[in-house]
Amino acid sequence: MSHPQHAALSIVGEEDSAKRRQILDGARAVFMDLGFDGGSMGEIARAAGVSKGTLYVYFTDKNALFEAIVEQEVLEQGKSAFNFDPTRDTEITLKEFGTAYIQLLCRPGGGSSTRTVMAIAERMPEVGQRFYNNVVALTIGRLAAYLEARVTAGDLAIDDCSLAASQFMMCCQASLFMPFIFQAAPAPSPEQIAEVVNSATRMFLAAYWRR
Amino acid sequence: MSHPQHAALSIVGEEDSAKRRQILDGARAVFMDLGFDGGSMGEIARAAGVSKGTLYVYFTDKNALFEAIVEQEVLEQGKSAFNFDPTRDTEITLKEFGTAYIQLLCRPGGGSSTRTVMAIAERMPEVGQRFYNNVVALTIGRLAAYLEARVTAGDLAIDDCSLAASQFMMCCQASLFMPFIFQAAPAPSPEQIAEVVNSATRMFLAAYWRR
Amino acid sequence: MSHPQHAALSIVGEEDSAKRRQILDGARAVFMDLGFDGGSMGEIARAAGVSKGTLYVYFTDKNALFEAIVEQEVLEQGKSAFNFDPTRDTEITLKEFGTAYIQLLCRPGGGSSTRTVMAIAERMPEVGQRFYNNVVALTIGRLAAYLEARVTAGDLAIDDCSLAASQFMMCCQASLFMPFIFQAAPAPSPEQIAEVVNSATRMFLAAYWRR
Amino acid sequence: MSHPQHAALSIVGEEDSAKRRQILDGARAVFMDLGFDGGSMGEIARAAGVSKGTLYVYFTDKNALFEAIVEQEVLEQGKSAFNFDPTRDTEITLKEFGTAYIQLLCRPGGGSSTRTVMAIAERMPEVGQRFYNNVVALTIGRLAAYLEARVTAGDLAIDDCSLAASQFMMCCQASLFMPFIFQAAPAPSPEQIAEVVNSATRMFLAAYWRR
DNA sequence: CATGAATGAGCATTCATTCAT
DNA sequence: TATGAATGAATGCTCATTCAT
Numbered sequence: 004m005s006h007p008q009h010a011a012l013s014i015v016g017e018e019d020s021a022k023r024r025q026i027l028d029g030a031r032a033v034f035m036d037l038g039f040d041g042g043s044m045g046e047i048a049r050a051a052g053v054s055k056g057t058l059y060v061y062f063t064d065k066n067a068l069f070e071a072i073v074e075q076e077v078l079e080q081g082k083s084a085f086n087f088d089p090t091r092d093t094e095i096t097l098k099e100f101g102t103a104y105i106q107l108l109c110r111p112g113g114g115s116s117t118r119t120v121m122a123i124a125e126r127m128p129e130v131g132q133r134f135y136n137n138v139v140a141l142t143i144g145r146l147a148a149y150l151e152a153r154v155t156a157g158d159l160a161i162d163d164c165s166l167a168a169s170q171f172m173m174c175c176q177a178s179l180f181m182p183f184i185f186q187a188a189p190a191p192s193p194e195q196i197a198e199v200v201n202s203a204t205r206m207f208l209a210a211y212w213r214r
Numbered sequence: 215m216s217h218p219q220h221a222a223l224s225i226v227g228e229e230d231s232a233k234r235r236q237i238l239d240g241a242r243a244v245f246m247d248l249g250f251d252g253g254s255m256g257e258i259a260r261a262a263g264v265s266k267g268t269l270y271v272y273f274t275d276k277n278a279l280f281e282a283i284v285e286q287e288v289l290e291q292g293k294s295a296f297n298f299d300p301t302r303d304t305e306i307t308l309k310e311f312g313t314a315y316i317q318l319l320c321r322p323g324g325g326s327s328t329r330t331v332m333a334i335a336e337r338m339p340e341v342g343q344r345f346y347n348n349v350v351a352l353t354i355g356r357l358a359a360y361l362e363a364r365v366t367a368g369d370l371a372i373d374d375c376s377l378a379a380s381q382f383m384m385c386c387q388a389s390l391f392m393p394f395i396f397q398a399a400p401a402p403s404p405e406q407i408a409e410v411v412n413s414a415t416r417m418f419l420a421a422y423w424r425r
Numbered sequence: 426m427s428h429p430q431h432a433a434l435s436i437v438g439e440e441d442s443a444k445r446r447q448i449l450d451g452a453r454a455v456f457m458d459l460g461f462d463g464g465s466m467g468e469i470a471r472a473a474g475v476s477k478g479t480l481y482v483y484f485t486d487k488n489a490l491f492e493a494i495v496e497q498e499v500l501e502q503g504k505s506a507f508n509f510d511p512t513r514d515t516e517i518t519l520k521e522f523g524t525a526y527i528q529l530l531c532r533p534g535g536g537s538s539t540r541t542v543m544a545i546a547e548r549m550p551e552v553g554q555r556f557y558n559n560v561v562a563l564t565i566g567r568l569a570a571y572l573e574a575r576v577t578a579g580d581l582a583i584d585d586c587s588l589a590a591s592q593f594m595m596c597c598q599a600s601l602f603m604p605f606i607f608q609a610a611p612a613p614s615p616e617q618i619a620e621v622v623n624s625a626t627r628m629f630l631a632a633y634w635r636r
Numbered sequence: 637m638s639h640p641q642h643a644a645l646s647i648v649g650e651e652d653s654a655k656r657r658q659i660l661d662g663a664r665a666v667f668m669d670l671g672f673d674g675g676s677m678g679e680i681a682r683a684a685g686v687s688k689g690t691l692y693v694y695f696t697d698k699n700a701l702f703e704a705i706v707e708q709e710v711l712e713q714g715k716s717a718f719n720f721d722p723t724r725d726t727e728i729t730l731k732e733f734g735t736a737y738i739q740l741l742c743r744p745g746g747g748s749s750t751r752t753v754m755a756i757a758e759r760m761p762e763v764g765q766r767f768y769n770n771v772v773a774l775t776i777g778r779l780a781a782y783l784e785a786r787v788t789a790g791d792l793a794i795d796d797c798s799l800a801a802s803q804f805m806m807c808c809q810a811s812l813f814m815p816f817i818f819q820a821a822p823a824p825s826p827e828q829i830a831e832v833v834n835s836a837t838r839m840f841l842a843a844y845w846r847r
Numbered sequence: 848c849a850t851g852a853a854t855g856a857g858c859a860t861t862c863a864t865t866c867a868t
Numbered sequence: 869t870a871t872g873a874a875t876g877a878a879t880g881c882t883c884a885t886t887c888a889t
Contacts, residue, residue, distance in 0.1 A: 037337075053870080056871050064864075065862095065864090122249060131395075135392060139392050140393075169389040170413070174381050181350050184332050187342060187347060205421065206417060206418070210416065254878080267856095267883080458758075463759065466885080475850090477850085477851070540758065542818065547670075553819040554820045558820060561814050591810040592811075595809055599799060607768035609764060628839065628842075628844075631842045631843040632839035632842035655874090676859080677858075677859060690873080
């Protein structure tokens with residue numbers, strides 16, 4: 004029993020045969036491009052290079068396959084290691100994190116996972132929740148922990164570090180993410196990102212830097 | 215001559231018979247709940263209390279109906295009159311605006327239009343653009359104009375008022391909008407909104423208040 | 426009772442209000458262009474410049490309207506007065522008739538009635554029969570009567586004048602009608618028609634001229 | 637690799653699985669009875685004993701299926717081997733050919749393909765052309781070649797053998813094909829055919845027999 | 848009588864899913 | 869296990885027909 008046979012939603016210890024991976028790769032490409040409804044099982048099969056029948060050997064149905072994709076995305080993005088060394092310089096840390104974060108969020112064809120999950124959240128709330136909790140909230144939590152450390156270190160004066168973390172992340176998105184996700188602007192250039200992140204950092208430190 | 219027979223796509227001066235309104239209401243409910251692909255013309259007909267055929271008397275096809283819904287949302291949200299009297303107190307103005315803005319964005323079942331449009335933006339870029347330009351960018355522009363006035367008045371010191379406006383709006387969303395749109399949290403309470411908006415205002419003024 | 430109210434299929438003495446004529450004209454244009462299935466009642470209404478509802482005031486349904494069109498075509502084509510003066514020169518009469526006949530049959534957009542009726546004959550046999558009997562057979566009969574007169578006059582020696590008439594008409598179609606109706610060639614030029622009709626006449630007289 | 641998965645429109649070397657044949661048989665029955673517009677994919681599926689979905693596994697759409705039917709008819713009728721041995725007696729050859737030709741054209745339920753293709757020729761001209769060129773024109777060409785041989789042999793005196801061939805074929809149709817295709821008469825009996833073909837042959841030889 | 852808004856049955860087509868091999 | 873042929877329910881859309889005005 005160490006092969007497929009429906010691992011269902013077990014968050015950890017997913018079966019990972021080559022076929023399964025192949026399917027997930029194809030499915031990700033299709034779902035992220037076309038969305039849940041827009042992508043068909045046929046296209047996924049073609050993209051994955053397997054037969055349609057095989058899809059159903061590894062996943063009970065389209066929903067399960069989609070959930071697995073999101074899960075994978077969650078795992079992967081959750082792994083995004085930002086440098087939150089608590090002893091590191093605050094300004095540098097914030098700028099580097101902000102840049103990496105926006106680059107991740109706005110990479111060409113990469114708002115896709117955010118968009119795709121947002122899109123389905125009304126119909127598949129658990130999927131939206133998992134994505135939020137394990138990607139967005141996780142990152143907020145990590146940044147919050149870093150901020151807490153800087154508070155302790157005496158650099159910053161913050162009441163609610165979680166809120167502050169969220170504020171910083173949203174500030175970094177200002178003028179970049181919304182146009183990008185609404186297709187009103189292409190992916191931002193490194194220069195644009197730098198400018199916005201610098202401004203966000205300045206604002207953040209102006210508000211929270213220990214006076 | 216105030217009746218159906220294809221009013222076409224005229225953006226302004228749309229025919230507004232009762233039937234048309236009825237259909238738009240049904241369609242909005244369905245599209246916002248299920249998304250563009252998820253909602254079927256049959257369901258819309260049922261929701262609107264008309265026959266499927268009637269849908270096509272008023273709208274050429276599913277796309278046109280969807281676009282009309284978005285257009286309506288655009289018109290409605292674009293009309294949102296925030297009090298941007300340039301002589302008004304800065305802090306009060308920001309707090310009131312922030313509160314109204316988040317209430318609009320996160321009203322129960324109201325992130326839906328944002329979500330629904332984001333979801334379709336990859337496949338219908340013009341729709342995404344219209345929504346961004348006439349709702350999001352419009353509001354940013356209005357706030358930016360107000361900020362400009364306060365700069366002139368000597369209250370604030372801001373280089374890029376448009377960026378600043380965007381920053382304030384994003385800051386107000388912190389910890390509220392993302393959980394809401396990912397269905398990880400219900401619509402925020404007035405108290406939650408007040409707290410976040412206050413914090414955003416504090417941060418904003420700390421950064422941009424003339425020293 | 427001297428107005429509409431469904432005159433049904435009465436072959437003679439059809440009601441003929443202006444509206445009715447208007448409808449028939451629109452319907453003819455549409456049916457002959459698009460065929461019975463291809464033409465819609467909506468298009469007919471537009472072509473006739475009346476409302477769809479009005480169509481049903483004058484004709485019970487699409488079938489009845491179509492039948493009326495064919496009937497009208499039958500009446501009109503039946504009236505085609507070829508010069509069959511029994512005392513007229515045989516060769517000249519044949520050539521003139523042949524030319525007029527092919528011109529009628531192959532006039533641009535005019536094989537249409539033949540095509541349209543043939544097309545529906547399997548599903549509406551009575552319509553096909555009426556058309557054949559009152560257009561094709563009628564013309565054969567008239568030519569046959571003329572031939573009979575020439576036999577009596579001593580010009581021709583024919584056993585079965587009806588068959589002979591049919592033979593002459595078919596011979597005139599040779600190389601012209603089939604390509605035309607299969608859309609493998611455009612409507613024939615007067616020169617082409619003349620050549621074919623001349624050849625047919627030569628052949629006919631070679632076979633039936635009193636030796 | 638002898639199975640579906642879209643054999644596309646390859647005119648020759650068509651895949652020929654049993655299912656495909658089954659579908660073609662059902663489709664032929666339906667299309668020939670009801671015409672292109674009159675026959676629905678649902679009826680075809682029922683007639684073929686397969687599901688509607690299966691139709692689309694073998695044919696991209698209704699048009700393709702219809703074209704395949706016509707193509708099959710073209711192939712089949714094009715194969716009709718008439719005995720055109722150039723050394724064979726002229727009168728016998730003509731009579732035998734004429735009889736076989738009319739029998740083919742007027743076989744019960746067999747004028748149908750001619751009718752069905754004529755009917756659609758206005759909207760699908762390539763289909764009409766293929767049918768004309770590969771069925772009608774082909775046969776004319778073969779007969780013309782035979783006539784040419786008889787001219788060379790000194791039996792016949794013909795200027796335009798192609799026109800003469802067409803004339804003979806049309807003459808053979810006299811009083812038989814038109815009533816048949818308009819459903820004004822059932823398929824002709826062998827006796828009727830013999831009589832008409834004999835008369836056509838007599839006429840033809842009277843005109844073209846070397847004097 | 849004439850209108851045109853409204854209907855609902857019907858159509859071509861797609862696609863998630865099943866299952867014999 | 870992997871396949872791909874087959875399915876049938878569902879979808880977007882059209883159109884002949886009805887009926888209140």
